[in-house]
Amino acid sequence: MIETIANRLLLSIPVLFGVLLLGFVLVQVAPGDPARVLAGPSAPPEVIEQIRQRMGLDDPFFTQFFGYLGRVLQGDLGRSLISNKTVLSELIAAIGPTMELMFACLIWSIPLGIAMGTLAAVWRGSLVDRGVMAFSVAGVSLPIFFICLILIQYVGVQWRLLPFIGRGGPLWTVEGLRHIALPALSLGLIFIGPVARMTRSSVLEVLKLDHVRTARAKGLGEFRVVMRHGLRNALIPVVTLVGLQAGYLLGGAVVTETIFSYPGIGRLAVGAILSSDFPLAQGTILVLALAFILINMLVDVLYALLDPRTQKR
Numbered sequence: 001m002i003e004t005i006a007n008r009l010l011l012s013i014p015v016l017f018g019v020l021l022l023g024f025v026l027v028q029v030a031p032g033d034p035a036r037v038l039a040g041p042s043a044p045p046e047v048i049e050q051i052r053q054r055m056g057l058d059d060p061f062f063t064q065f066f067g068y069l070g071r072v073l074q075g076d077l078g079r080s081l082i083s084n085k086t087v088l089s090e091l092i093a094a095i096g097p098t099m100e101l102m103f104a105c106l107i108w109s110i111p112l113g114i115a116m117g118t119l120a121a122v123w124r125g126s127l128v129d130r131g132v133m134a135f136s137v138a139g140v141s142l143p144i145f146f147i148c149l150i151l152i153q154y155v156g157v158q159w160r161l162l163p164f165i166g167r168g169g170p171l172w173t174v175e176g177l178r179h180i181a182l183p184a185l186s187l188g189l190i191f192i193g194p195v196a197r198m199t200r201s202s203v204l205e206v207l208k209l210d211h212v213r214t215a216r217a218k219g220l221g222e223f224r225v226v227m228r229h230g231l232r233n234a235l236i237p238v239v240t241l242v243g244l245q246a247g248y249l250l251g252g253a254v255v256t257e258t259i260f261s262y263p264g265i266g267r268l269a270v271g272a273i274l275s276s277d278f279p280l281a282q283g284t285i286l287v288l289a290l291a292f293i294l295i296n297m298l299v300d301v302l303y304a305l306l307d308p309r310t311q312k313r
Contacts, residue, residue, distance in 0.1 A: 008297045015293060016286075020072065023285035024065050032276030037081045072286070078279035080272075087283040090268065095287065098264035100171040101187070101253060104180050109188030110195060114231075114238065117199025122226060124204065132196055139193030144252045148186045148259045155182060165261050183260045187252055191245065198241045202234035209233075236303065243299030250288055265291075 035051040036043070052058055056067065071078065077087035120132040156164035164182050168175030206212065207230050215229045216222075254266030261267070269284035271277075 005297065005301065008300055012293045012297070016289060019289040020069060020286065021065065023282050023289075024068060026285075027278045027282055028061065028064075030273070030276070030278075032278075034081055034276065034278050037276045068282075077283045077286070080280045081277045082272075082275055082280075087279050090280060091265070091283050091287055094263060094265045094268045097167055097262060098253060098257070098266065100176075100180060101183055101257070101262065101264055102249070104171065104184035105187040105191065105249070108184075109191040110242065112188075113192040113195030114199050114235070116192065117196040117238075118203055118226065118231060118234075120196065120200040121203035121207065122222075129200075132200070136193035136196045139189050139191075140197075142190070144186060144190055144255050145259060147189050148182075148256055151182050151186055152259070167263055180262075183256050183262050186256050186260075187249065190252055191249060194241060194245055195238060198238050199234065202237050203230055206230045206234045239299055239302050243296045246292055246295040246299075250291060 033048070033052075035048045035055060035057060038055075039048050039051050056064060059067075075088070077091070079086055080090055083090065116132045116135070120129040123129055152164045155161050162181050163179050166179060168179035170176045171180060203226070207226070212225060212229050215225045220229075250266075253264065254269060256262065257264040257266035258270050265284055265287055269281060269288070272280035272284060
């Protein structure tokens with residue numbers, strides 16, 4: 001297990017380097033001038049030029065990049081051009097709400113998706129199976145912003161059941177739960193579909209194997225056969241799918257946080273890009289990449305626990 005984690009950490013180093021390089025390139029080619037943003041719209045050209053020289057924006061590209069890389073390795077992500085706060089402090093303040101949103105989304109959508117997929121596999125061809133597949137296709141097909149707007153229109157505006165703007169507090173408070181309910185529901189609805197479809201296909205394949213037929217021949221009940229001998233082996237590709245969907249879920253979080261004005265990393269990234277706050281934009285890109293790597297590493301660990309043979313690879 002330790003060797004598996006160490007190998008994944010080593011493989012993450014070139015990935016992070018590539019993310020830093022790509023993020024730096026995208027910020028360089030994006031419209032806008034950090035010196036003008038820092039100086040203000042009415043600053044004279046000579047002041048803007050002095051700021052550019054002070055920030056090293058006139059240096060060659062690789063000189064700027066390796067200078068930025070050296071500062072990142074020292075834990076210095078720079079300062080926000082808009083708020084003048086350190087990028088690290090801005091990111092720390094936004095990480096908590098995003099982690100709460102991810103937890104509130106996954107804690108119900110993954111078990112529900114697995115349960116729906118298992119029921120569809122056990123009752124293959126029935127109305128339950130068709131209903132689960134129809135719901136899964138709808139969840140995969142509908143864009144996240146459409147789901148957010150529909151929930152806001154009906155649950156938030158017409159029925160006034162839940163608030164839909166901002167964050168009411170930590171997740172363990174009543175107001176925090178009320179404010180996070182709609183964003184978590186929106187994200188979860190696009191996550192249930194792929195999990196249910198993969199679980200159904202995997203359970204159907206596992207139920208055809210010899211050890212499942214042997215368990216039935218021994219007289220074990222169908223519930224015990226499915227849960228003990230079928231579902232555990234069927235979860236391996238489902239866990240893999242969860243890791244592959246992590247990037248899509250993070251992208252959905254950016255849209256969700258923006259629509260619901262939820263103060264997380266996604267909303268911070270959109271605001272930084274729109275305001276040409278390049279240091280903050282680079283910091284959010286780095287955090288999102290780290291989150292993706294950590295989620296996939298967790299998936300690898302769970303994969304090894306479910307299938308010990310993978311630890312020898």
